[in-house]
Amino acid sequence: MEFEERPISSKTVFHGHLIDVEVQQVITPHGNKTQREIVHHAPAIAILALTSDNKMILEKQWRAPIAKTTLEIPAGKLDQRDADNALHAAKRELNEETRYEATSLKKISSFYTSVGCMDEYMTLYLATGLKRVST
Structure with missing residues (x-):
């Protein structure tokens, strides 16, 4: 089974002193579209x-x-x-x-x-x- 998701869009919604927050729209291995919130540190x-x-x-x-x-x-x-x-x-x-x-x-x-x-x-x-x- 494949687990990797495919990002279709990405936007940094917050840029701070300690972290950045990115919101990605992704396609899951099952073909569903969903959102991921990622904290970059x-x-x-x-x-x-x-x-x-x-x-x-x-x-x-x-x-x-x-x-x-x-x-x-x-x-x-x-x-x-x-x-x-x-x-x-x-x-x-x-x-x-x-x-x-x-x-x-x-x-x-x-x-x-x-x-x-x-x-x-x-x-x-x-x-x-x-x-x-x-x-």
Whole structure:
């Protein structure tokens, strides 16, 4: 069975600082016409940062979409400073968000975060050998 849909039109309906939203009209493999809403997001990184006594560094973040404070691993999107280099972004985000640097940053995995509606591609790193960075 074929699963691929064929786009017949596409329009960016929102362009924001963090995301763009595209609406596509597509033909399904069964010949039906339907609409897809796609969120475009820059590639991102996340870091499992472990201290020498094997404790994970977490941070509190306010998240407007759920109107709650969450406890999260350090993460962020790649930007122009990173030149499409996920490792550079991981080092930068670890420093910016936690004031730590790591003697070892190893890629664990890469994956799409929510393929039902967005194209954000996340690279996950393990950070060890943490040292505090002076402010």
